[in-house]
Amino acid sequence: MSDLPSAPIASSIDSDNINTRHQRRMERKKALMDEKIQQAQRTTGVLLIHTGNGKGKSSSAFGMVMRALGHGMKVGVVQFIKGAMSTGEEIFLRRFPDEVEFYAMGEGYTWETQNRDRDIEKATVAWAQAKKFLSDPSIGLVVFDELNIALKYHYLDLDTVIADLDARPEMQHVVVTGRGALPELIAIADTVTEMNVVKHAFKDGIVAQAGVEW
Amino acid sequence: MSDLPSAPIASSIDSDNINTRHQRRMERKKALMDEKIQQAQRTTGVLLIHTGNGKGKSSSAFGMVMRALGHGMKVGVVQFIKGAMSTGEEIFLRRFPDEVEFYAMGEGYTWETQNRDRDIEKATVAWAQAKKFLSDPSIGLVVFDELNIALKYHYLDLDTVIADLDARPEMQHVVVTGRGALPELIAIADTVTEMNVVKHAFKDGIVAQAGVEW
Known part of the structure; x- marks a missing residue:
């Protein structure tokens, strides 16, 4: 769906015509956007889900943390599942202890641990920390990184998680990440985005690299 | 594709069985991941594209900036199209002038400007800055935010952009964002992700909010 013709329609189309058509299209777009903005008036904490493969x-989610920090908001982060990996985000965010509270569950990917009972125990402790963030109205944005995985493997009770999310302060935003988001969570979310692979360097033999994957 | 049955297969399935099956599945996963990691050995600067609606x-892309900063890398950012909006990212990143070079094109969304010639002029100046980043091996990660839009509207010459990307330092990573990525750019990219809308709060009348959209 290109907005410009890929080949000239007629040789008489000169630069002026392109500019005129462009301006007309942009005017329509602006009117549409203005109308949408006009309609969207409600301010409230939103629940966002980032899922997909x-x-x-x-x-x-960490880009949103940056946005929130830019706007002077306080941020709480709980990393489910991925905690053992020392990621660049964690190193960076620990530079701002007054602005970001960071809690990383103490194990790597679940297929590294090979122990379901221990995973459940760790997830439960992590959720206790999550609940603290969800009870603190001074925290404007909460990130639950890889929570979807913990829910998918039934490490946490879904009803408890939904009830705690629901009881959070009215203006608090929450972002939940991880593949395989459960339909029950999608149902209560405000914004859900699915990230899909079109192409991945990993498959071409390029190793996971600092600043890109971790 | 749930990894656990949604209903009990038989009442004889007790917690031990679940744990054994879980461990077997995780062992298979670990073996697969180890093999993939074994195969992926090449270290090189990658070109990533984030596209979709x-x-x-x-x-x-800004989350990757955070990762890169965590790993002590220097970062260059050029914001095409979106520059006039004072985003949280920009406010935040300007706190680190030694680590992040930030260049924002001086106009808002193209449908706000309504002037194609001026957009082209601004995009051209922005690309001159982009080229400086692409010639500086001390910069580990470069973000070209909304470059896809500038290319889609033919504000920049695609061949020039591709040639400049191609000539960059070997270990430099580049992230290009924006809907409607051109197939020619997708063809030369290492990793391409499409972000798709499953649900959007905006449609339910919730206004764009600090820390979430900007």
């Missing part, structure tokens, strides 16, 4: 689920 | 294209 592609890249960008966690990094997008 | 969903959220998370820019924020995911």
Whole structure:
């Protein structure tokens, strides 16, 4: 769906015509956007889910952390599952202890641990920390990184998680990441994005690299 | 594709059985992951594209900036199109002038400007800055935010952009964001992710909010 013709329609189309058509299209777009903005008036804490098999689920949540910090908001982060990996985000965010509270569950990916009971125990402790963030109205944005995985493997009770999310302060935003988001969580979310792989360097033999994957 | 049955197969399945099956599955996963990691050995600068109509294209790029900063890398950012909006990322990143070079094109969304010639002029100046980053091996990660839009509207010459990307330092990573990535750019990219909307709060009348959209 290109907005410009890929080949000239007629040789008489000169630069002026392109500019005129462009301006008309942009005027329509502006009117549409203005109308949408006019309609969207409600301010409230939102629940966002980043799911799918592609890249960008966690990094997008951390980009939102950056936005929130830019706006002077306080941020709480709980990393489920991925905690053992020393990621760049964690190193960076620990530079701002007054602005970001960071809690990383103490194990790596679940297929590294090979122990379901221990995973459940760790997830439960992590959720206790999560609940503290969900009870603190001074925290404007909460990130639950890879919570979807913990829910998918039934490490946490879904009803408890939904009830705690529901009881959070009215203006608090929450981002939940991880592939395989459960339909029950999608149902209560405000914004859900699916990140899909179109192409991945990993498959071409390029190793996971600092600043890109971790 | 749930990894656990949604209903009990038989009442004889007790917690021990679940744990044994879980461990077997995790062992298989670990073996697969180890094999993949074994195969992926090449270290090189990668070109990533974040496209699609969903959220998370820019924020995911800024999450990567956070990762890169965590690993002590220097970062260059050029914001095409979106420059006039004072985003949280920009406010935050300007706190680290020694680590992040930030260049924002001086206009808002293209449908706000309504002037194609001026957009082209601004995009051209922005690309000159982009080229400086692409010639500096001390910069480990470069973000070209909304470059896809500038290319889609033919504000920049695609061949020049591709040639400059191609000539960059070997270990430099580049992230390009924006909906409607051109197939020619996808063809030369290492990793391409499409962010798709499953649900969007905006449609339910919730206004764009600090820390979430900007």
